[in-house]
Amino acid sequence: PPFVRDVLGMMIAGQGDLLPVSAIPVDGTYPSGTTQWERRNLAEEIPVWDTDLCIQCGKCAMVCPHAVIRIKAYEPELLSDAPETFKSMDAKDTDWQGMKYSIQVAPEDCTGCGICVDVCPAKNKSAINIKAINMRPQRPLREQEMTNWDFFRKLPELDRRQIKVSSIRQQQVQQPLFEFSGACEGCGETPYIKLVTQLFGDRSLIANATGCSSIYGGNLPTTPWSKNNDGRGPAWANSLFEDNAEFGxxxxxxxxxxxxxxxxxxxxxxxxxxxxxxxxxxxxxxxxxxxxxxxxxxxxxxxxxxxxxxxxxxxxxxxxxxxxIKRDVWIIGGDGWAYDIGFGGLDHVLASGRNVNVLVLDTEVYSNTGGQMSKSTPRGAVAKYASAGKTAAKKDLGLIAMTYGNVYVARIAMGAKDEQTLRALLEAEAYNGPSLIIAYSHCIAHGIDMSKGMRDQKAAVESGQWPLYRYNPDRLEKGDNPFVLDSRAAKIPVKEYMHMENRFKMLELSKPEIAKTLFAAAQEDADTRWAMYEYLAARPVLSSGK
Missing domain, CATH: 1.20.1440 (de novo design (two linked rop proteins))
Known part of the structure; x- marks a missing residue:
């Protein structure tokens, strides 16, 4: 497009200063979906799909932080002019009988994080290191996969009315309307944002708090927020740390x-x-x-x-x-906003009773500004302003919100239970009132192998450090307990989870005695929290809520 070529292209080339003022949009609005033109070619290796092993679970596409792995189901005759190297297989889902199924990677937009390979459950029985998706050198594949990607993009999107959105294997054919962002390789935040746009993006307005999500979501010259073939997509605007909830x-x-x-x-x-x-x-x-x-x-x-x-x-x-026509409002930001600087405004908005959806991308630290401690930071973690380990327990934002009684609240972790993540988002959007979703988001600031970030999420849940739950006030109408505990009692000690991340391990190396005390306190925090949640899940329902 001319604007992308003549204006954004100049900015990308570092020549934005040469543009005349008249070339800049007078109202400050920029076209969406422009990251597709950057094609950064960052990855040395990209994922390659193996049709012989694939079980069509959709997990690789779901966890992809940059929306470079796409899935489509389509009629077989559309393959008549497909490139020679384009891959397809028969769709296995019974609802798509007679259709073809393809997983395609955008080779020039992939960052090579490898998180898709880590979560793939389909393995070669004779070579367990081979899965249904595997990392291979990008350069020899680039040209053919560019051709395949261009063909794939032209295949029609499946009618959204034919998609069972409660099933990941079907839901993941929905087109993402957040793609190719500048987030870190293996980012733990962007898969949640992408999922929201797949489910509701064609009718959503998004209020974004300053933080990582404003840098990878709205940094000039391009934007990853995009639109579908009907021209519908999220309307996105950024606000400040202190007032984003009110903005939404x-x-x-x-x-x-x-x-x-x-x-x-x-x-x-x-x-x-x-x-x-x-x-x-x-x-x-x-x-x-x-x-x-x-x-x-x-x-x-x-x-x-x-x-x-x-x-x-x-x-x-x-x-x-x-x-x-129904429109959704999503208020999105990190824990620095939701737990700290914007908490007063968030509390005000939740108390308003208005139908807004709040998504907290909880990295448990001020990620974008350099790794400072927040009230979400767990006890024992090392961060700026907590170099000797945070001595206080993590603030329980969800429990605070539940005290209102009319707020939908969920705590999710895609890497631990992706079905619960999907279900919580669907329930939150369907709830006619305020909703709060707190999403565990692994982060490079944790000092982890980002290609295995979903494992850290799973360990956080299995240790009791991050219990999964949903609090749905609508359940009271049926006489059911509104609080549902979606994770089981801890399988591993909290310390085992902590040993997976440098933010905890470095305290043992620098201050072992303090670490011993704080790690023991962290275990007690987890045990106390679990006992509280078990009580909430088991308590009798005393009122219909009417």
């Missing part, structure tokens, strides 16, 4: 007011419209893809009819009719 609440209030105005105008214009159409528009359920699709069709029909109706109300409704 403002979006929700504005959307609700726009919808209120649209309903009022539709009611006024109703005598000049088909009664069945008006009733359907006003009473539409929009709980799934099919229902949202139907509402979009009705709104399109409404706009057509409004074009031939005179009057101010009809013309105003023509401008606001899209507000009748």
């Amino acid at each position: 609440l403002g979006m929700r209030v504005a959307l609700d007011k726009q919808a209120e105005i649209a309903v009022e105008l539709l009611t006024r214009v109703a005598p000049q419209l088909d009664g069945e159409l008006v009733t359907a528009l006003l009473n539409a359920d929009q709980h799934n893809e099919a229902e949202i699709y139907d509402q979009r069709e009705r709104v399109a029909l409404l706009k057509t009819k409004l074009q031939v109706i005179d009057g101010d109300d009809a013309q105003r409704l023509l401008q606001t009719a899209d507000s009748l």
